[in-house]
Amino acid sequence: MRHAIKRRFNPLAVVLFSLVVGGCSTPLDKSSPSFPSVVSNTQSLEHRVNIKDSTTKLVTIDLSITADYAHLSLLSGATLLIDNLDIPKSGQHKLTYLVDFPALGEQTLTFRSRGGKINLMSFDVKNIDNVNLPQFKDHSAAIGLKTDETFKYGGPSVGDVNNDGYLDFVTNNHNYVPTQLFTNHQGKSVSELRLFKHSLDFHGSALGDYDQDGDLDIMVAKGGANGTNPTSYQLLRNDNGKFKQVSNAAGINTPARGRSPRWVDFDLDGDLDLALFNAKTPMKKGAIQLFYRNQGDGTFEPVSVPGLETFNAERVLITDFNRDGKDDVVLYSPFSIWQGHGDFTFTNVTQQLVPKSVVNAKQVTAVTDVDVNNDGLIDLYLSRGLPHFQLSNKSIDFNPLTQQLDVRDQGKKGRTLITFDAGEQINLSHVDLVFRQYRGNYPIFLGKDKKRLVIKASGFQPNQIPEEMKTAPAQLTIQAEQAQGWADSQAENGFYLGYLGNGKWQMEWVRHKTIYWNVSFKLSGLTNVAYDWPANNRNVQDILLINQGDRFVNASQQWQIPKGGNHWGVTHGDFNNDGWTDLFVHRYGFLDDRVTDLMLLNMQGKRFAITTMHGAHDVNDPGHGDMGQAFDFDLDGQIDLLNGSEEEGHWYLYKNVSSNQGNNLLIHIGYSAKDGIDPLGAEVVVSLDDGTQLVRRVGSAGEVFSQGVINTLQFGIAKQSKVKKVSVVWRNGETKQLIKPKLNQRYSTDANNFNNG
Secondary structure, three states: OEEEOOOOOOOOOOOOOOEOOOOOOHHHHHHOOOOOEEEOOOOOOOEEEEEEOOOOOEEEEEEEEEOEEEEEEEEOOOOEEEEEEEEEEEEEEEEEEEEEEEEEEEEEEEEEEOOOEEEEEEEEEOOEEEEOOOOEEEEEEEEEEEOOEOOOOOOOOEOOOOOOOOOOOEEEOOOOOEEEEEEEOOOEEEEEOOOOOOOOEEEEEEEEEEOOOOOOEEEEEEOOOHOOEOOOHHHHHHHEOOEOOOOHHHOOOOEEEEEEEEEOOOOOOOOEEEEEEEEEOOOOOOOOOOOEEOOOOOOOEEEOOOOHOOOOOOOOEEEEEOOOOOOOEEOOOOEEEEEEEOOEEEEHHHHOOOOOOOOOOOOEEEEEEEEOOOOOEEEEEEEEEOOOHHHOOOOOEOOOOOOOHHHHEEEEOEEEEEEEEEEEEEEEEEEEEEEOOOOOOOOEOOOOOEEEEOHHHHHHHHHHOOHOOOOOOOOEEEEEHHHHHHOOOOOEEEEEEEEOOEEEEEEEEEOOOOOEEEOOOOEEEEEEEEOOOOOOOOOOOOOOEOOOOOOOOOOOOOOOOOOOOOEEEEEEEEOOOOOOOOEEEEEEEOOOOOOOOOOEOOOOOOOOOOOOOOOOOOOOOEEEEEEEEEOOOOOOOOEEEEEEEEEOEEEEEEOOOOOOOOOOEEEEEOOOOOOOOOOOOOOEEEEOOOOEEEEOOOOOEEEOOEEEEOOOEEEEEOOOOOOOEEEEEEEOOOOOEOOOOOOOEEEEEEOOEEEEO
């Protein structure tokens, strides 16, 4: 079956239809056609609506598609209400989003499609009560957060590295910029320190005070050249703000394909041990994951952890899902849960605790532990999507409005063919050939005579670039007369491009062996694209697991989480201070078009309302949604967002600028009074006067490859609620309590108003 998208673009197909919103919908002009209607790449749909009572509404759209997937956007005038809603598969769908119209009164809505044709069956707008939509503003420039366009590696590590009460952060940039430490200067500015002199194959990072000297040390993972050259982790000891590499001296020297370092207290002796989670090294048998016991003198000894050490998964969340004070481990992918016993032993309880459909679930990209219904039990949200390697398998995006085609294919042995319509010239650019030990050339061969051209490609380190590519142009404009006919053979690696006449072109990219991690490019000037292979459907369903005490249940449908999408990260926080924890889900988007990430607002512990209207988005960012952390950067009582934008995007600090939100309480957890136990893993419970308990744990607000120590915890307190007490429990069981604190204040366990429990 051939997949074709034609661009015979007309002006917007206008259908006038007005709604009176506020309970029922009534057409103002009975002669106007109503639903069902069709939108496609070449045809938009307009509707007139009259918005009353409040600008914040729930929009419900019933639709169907016959294509494998599609995307739908909704605008009111120039205001984007919904940014590329993901329609994950063929069939009928009912999708609901939270929007904020630009004004009350009559206005024009525009429906726009990208991808498959969409049949709009019905459209409904309803009032929604007791919702404050949070708003964020890009604060990066204001605080001096200037970052390069880099690949990311699974989010930042957030913690108070210099112990001044404000949370700093470590950013992980893979292999172009060394790992960076940004110091937070009282929420007003940041300063940068590059922790290594040169860029290497850096992966995740973790913060923790392993030597118990009162400041946070940093562990950084390094890759292993696809398993061909495993290396050791880098332990940076913090000596009063000076960082010294002490891995060998500390006994951390076992080579690995490092991914996810974690500070843990697996033996509950008070000091921090190490768990290093890695990718499997080909042809190597035995342990994949490495574990080290802290000997209390600055050194570590290896520990064997049967079962866990041979489980093949490289992403991890350290949590305490049963609140027994012992670290548990969530590994993915495949997804599994390991209950800790406090003595470096673990039991795989996945089969007993999670639904069969979730056991060993694949394509899990990030996990956050969060109590979404305020019942005191730790729930799990699993974001899911296609990682780089799976994404680089016949992914294709064609935008007929811009006449641009983006392709990302595997660099493995094979050949891929497309045909397309275009005028007398096209443009080839944004070629990306991600290095995989192949040092040959990858030219362009034009027409029957195979005229040879060379284009400069990204994906190489300076010492890897083929010689003839160094002076080649980064884009080529190709005339039809240059590319007449089609080559009889394709004996060399490269792009083959031919003009067949009558506006018909053909292109094939050939790999005679595995040569790259992926082959990507952009073609401009096209009006139609066709191919006879199934395009990569990048939609994967996220999962929400609700903790029932003795098991988890899959409540994804009940809680109305997103249907499909390609999500790479998830973090949590009470973004509007209403007493219910919300989620922020990072979307990868199109191959070359950033889309707005999703905010899932918690509707009083019953379901989520999804919105793209939060402001934590840069329309000019060249990257993709990756992972971030939610925390209060400036200690103003509102949760901010530190987001990384993957694949040559930037890092962003989005300040929460919401108004008319609920109350808050900030609790700073220091070291325990008796034994000096550091804050990592400490549990904080805020008890409200109505009996509700808000539970948080010092650590990260979601994890992929990195781990933080967010030890100033923000609690949203609804306007009608009061706090009865705050209880803090450290890893060794030491406790402190704060009785009837005032709201909108910051308290520290180091202060006298916290009493021993």
